[in-house]
Amino acid sequence: MASCTFSSSASTPVSLKTIVPPPLPHPRHPTRFTSSLPCDELSALGQEDGDEAVPVPDNLLSSPRMVRNAVYSFVNPEDQSKNAFLLSWNKEFAKELGVDSNKIERSQWSEQELDQLVKVLTGGGRKIPAPQQNEQEAGKGPRETQPWAHCYGGHQFGYYAGQLGDGRAISLFETVNPATGQAWELQLKGAGKTPYSRFADGYAVLRSSVREYLCAEAVAALDVASSRSLAILSTETMVVREEGGEPGSIVCRVAPSWVRFGSFEIFFYRKDRINLRRLAEYVCDEVYKLPRDDPHDTAAFTELFRKVDLEVAPKPETDEPKHVSAAVDGEAQGAPVTEKQPKALYRNRFAKMFEQVAYRTAIMVSGWQAIGFCHGVMNTDNMSILGLTIDYGPYAFLDKYDPLFICNHSDSEGRYSFQQQPGICLWNLGRLALTLENLIGAQERVDDLDWVRQQEADAEKEEQLKEGARDLVVEILNKSFRDVFLKDYRRRMNEKFGLGGADQVKDEDLTEIVVPALAWMDDYEVDYHQFYRALADYKVQGADTVNENGAQIEVLVKRLLPTPIHMARGSVAVEEIKGWLEPYHTRLVRTDALKDDQARRVRMNKVNPAFVLRNWVAQRVIERATESVMKTREESTEEDLDKDLLDRILWMCQHPFGEEGRSQSEETTTSADGTCEITRNDAGLEIYGEYVGPVPEWGQGIQCSCSS
Numbered sequence: 001m002a003s004c005t006f007s008s009s010a011s012t013p014v015s016l017k018t019i020v021p022p023p024l025p026h027p028r029h030p031t032r033f034t035s036s037l038p039c040d041e042l043s044a045l046g047q048e049d050g051d052e053a054v055p056v057p058d059n060l061l062s063s064p065r066m067v068r069n070a071v072y073s074f075v076n077p078e079d080q081s082k083n084a085f086l087l088s089w090n091k092e093f094a095k096e097l098g099v100d101s102n103k104i105e106r107s108q109w110s111e112q113e114l115d116q117l118v119k120v121l122t123g124g125g126r127k128i129p130a131p132q133q134n135e136q137e138a139g140k141g142p143r144e145t146q147p148w149a150h151c152y153g154g155h156q157f158g159y160y161a162g163q164l165g166d167g168r169a170i171s172l173f174e175t176v177n178p179a180t181g182q183a184w185e186l187q188l189k190g191a192g193k194t195p196y197s198r199f200a201d202g203y204a205v206l207r208s209s210v211r212e213y214l215c216a217e218a219v220a221a222l223d224v225a226s227s228r229s230l231a232i233l234s235t236e237t238m239v240v241r242e243e244g245g246e247p248g249s250i251v252c253r254v255a256p257s258w259v260r261f262g263s264f265e266i267f268f269y270r271k272d273r274i275n276l277r278r279l280a281e282y283v284c285d286e287v288y289k290l291p292r293d294d295p296h297d298t299a300a301f302t303e304l305f306r307k308v309d310l311e312v313a314p315k316p317e318t319d320e321p322k323h324v325s326a327a328v329d330g331e332a333q334g335a336p337v338t339e340k341q342p343k344a345l346y347r348n349r350f351a352k353m354f355e356q357v358a359y360r361t362a363i364m365v366s367g368w369q370a371i372g373f374c375h376g377v378m379n380t381d382n383m384s385i386l387g388l389t390i391d392y393g394p395y396a397f398l399d400k401y402d403p404l405f406i407c408n409h410s411d412s413e414g415r416y417s418f419q420q421q422p423g424i425c426l427w428n429l430g431r432l433a434l435t436l437e438n439l440i441g442a443q444e445r446v447d448d449l450d451w452v453r454q455q456e457a458d459a460e461k462e463e464q465l466k467e468g469a470r471d472l473v474v475e476i477l478n479k480s481f482r483d484v485f486l487k488d489y490r491r492r493m494n495e496k497f498g499l500g501g502a503d504q505v506k507d508e509d510l511t512e513i514v515v516p517a518l519a520w521m522d523d524y525e526v527d528y529h530q531f532y533r534a535l536a537d538y539k540v541q542g543a544d545t546v547n548e549n550g551a552q553i554e555v556l557v558k559r560l561l562p563t564p565i566h567m568a569r570g571s572v573a574v575e576e577i578k579g580w581l582e583p584y585h586t587r588l589v590r591t592d593a594l595k596d597d598q599a600r601r602v603r604m605n606k607v608n609p610a611f612v613l614r615n616w617v618a619q620r621v622i623e624r625a626t627e628s629v630m631k632t633r634e635e636s637t638e639e640d641l642d643k644d645l646l647d648r649i650l651w652m653c654q655h656p657f658g659e660e661g662r663s664q665s666e667e668t669t670t671s672a673d674g675t676c677e678i679t680r681n682d683a684g685l686e687i688y689g690e691y692v693g694p695v696p697e698w699g700q701g702i703q704c705s706c707s708s
């Protein structure tokens with residue numbers, strides 16, 4: 001990035017009250033989250049209209065405090081717009097978000113629009129104007145949405161930590177993409193203090209912002225659910241961390257919902273049943289859009305949920321626990337329910353919501369395990385109610401395959417090591433289930449509020465409620481988490497090995513091919529991602545058995561093993577790889593659809609990335625971005641050597657599959673000194689090159705800590 005590519009905010013103040021904010025999309029009014037859920041009373045004071053309004057000073061609004069009876073607090077982001085720069089704008093996501101098609105590219109913005117965007121995204125916008133919707137609203141002054149911060153708790157490293165909340169993430173507004181109907185909540189991370197900042201400053205450093213900005217896009221492009229990134233900005237603020245002073249930065253990040261497991265936990269541990277229920281109702285209605293329960297119509301109720309299952313979380317009929325569906329169907333047809341039949345466990349909407357969370361979390365973590373992603377801080381406050389990968393901190397993609405890999409320097413026990421991730425998701429779902437036990441356990445009487453209150457007022461009866469929930473919770477965790485995880489992991493690994501995809505998954509593949517291959521990679525310190533790209537070049541045509549492919553296997557092993565290991569143990573590695581290559585080879589030659597080497601190669605290279613956002617790559621971007629920001633501050637006109645690196649790496653994160661993902665308009669030329677090929681994308685940015693090669697020596701084993 002050259003300093004000349006940055007654009008600063010205007011020196012002339014822009015009146016945001018009168019301008020609707022392109023290139024941002026229009027805010028939805030009223031905001032569904034804040035209008036449906038209870039607000040922190042102190043922060044609500046300033047929100048009244050007209051004479052009722054009480055001006056609340058900013059420092060009071062954002063003073064760290066315990067917030068009770070509320071799901072969020074209204075806040076004003078700190079205005080950090082002075083000398084702020086837009087470092088990168090994600091035009092690919094802007095389209096998905098529903099940004100006006102004439103405003104997707106930076107080249108389409110006027111100076112004033114750029115200034116205004118920078119101002120809003122660095123907290124200088126305060127209230128965001130929303131368009132008038134009808135004639136009656138016209139002339140009544142601007143409709144505005146007020147930014148807010150979420151209140152939540154959470155288990156950190158296994159222990160409940162009390163109130164946490166958005167200490168430095170401020171939600172700006174919600175928007176709905178008119179073309180897709182998808183709702184999104186835009187947040188600024190690093191936007192200053194909120195009531196949830198505890199002892200911290202509310203800022204984010206450029207280092208952590210660059211990491212979050214890029215990785216959310218990388219994870220999403222690898223087909224794993226994630227929050228998304230819209231923009232990253234540098235601010236003038238110098239932020240002090242363990243490593244000393246670092247430039248401040250803000251990421252504008254976006255998700256359909258930012259509700260976390262910890263959002264439920266805070267009310268559960270405070271014994272605040274009313275707000276717990278309100279939040280659960282909101283998630284059922286607005287996030288999952290589950291229909292209301294009708295306890296008198298069991299058959300219709302079951303059918304409705306089957307329909308939702310198909311739309312939201314496709315599962316085969318057999319996933320329905322047999323004894324439950326048999327009993328429910330039997331009742332619906334008027335068949336006598338004999339004593340021997342177990343009582344049907346009624347899944348009310350809260351049980352269904354939990355089932356959806358379990359299902360999506362399973363799919364998310366199967367994705368992490370398949371793409372080799374280590375999150376690093378899987379505390380329950382970092383677990384999304386939508387099963388999205390959120391809160392990117394000290395994460396890492398694996399370099400060499402190592403199931404014990406710990407990416408978080410602060411995680412000395414390895415609680416969140418790579419192989420622990422699925423088990424930790426299950427543990428975290430258990431924490432969420434605890435908070436929902438009364439709602440789930442009330443089954444078909446959950447809307448009989450008097451009855452529910454009576455049960456909760458009596459310890460023995462409340463225990464019965466909880467017991468009622470436990471069988472269902474266990475069943476949901478087994479069916480919608482454990483089974484779904486295994487099924488999806490098998491599918492993903494089948495695709496990575498080029499074995500034909502979802503319809504071709506065989507039980508023995510995991511035990512005969514995948515697990516032994518992983519053990520081989522672990523033993524020989526093989527790069528997890530390069531392994532699949534190299535395996536894609538393995539050819540079976542002309543060789544009926546693995547033994548006829550000796551020369552090819554030697555080449556493969558040489559390509560994969562780090563040089564010292566190859567020198568010391570190369571010939572043993574060749575013998576050992578045959579152990580799992582044999583069933584692999586046999587499977588390929590015996591299946592008509594898999595025999596074609598070229599077709600398999602193309603298929604494998606479409607799911608196995610050539611480019612991976614490894615820690616060394618992120619580190620290089622951070623260094624360059626930091627240099628550029630410093631130069632801009634010093635008003636240096638010196639040309640930046642690594643111009644556009646942030647945008648180039650963003651593009652690679654979004655198009656990680658190399659030649660298989662390339663568009664027609666990319667071109668490959670030879671460098672001026674004739675030593676290497678240079679590929680440019682359709683915007684003329686140089687891509688791939690050294691960033692798809694082996695990890696340089698200096699970049700091996702980089703670990704991050706929680707400090708950001």
Ligand code: AMP
Pocket residue numbers: 163164165166167168169196197198200201202203204377381382391393706708
């Ligand atoms: P994390 O471990 O980043 O998920 O954060 C845990 C808690 O610490 C949350 O309440 C965060 O909002 C808060 N937090 C972390 N860093 C900061 C910061 N720099 N300023 C304010 N709050 C922070």
Ligand code: MG
Pocket residue numbers: 381382391
């Ligand atoms: Mg967090």
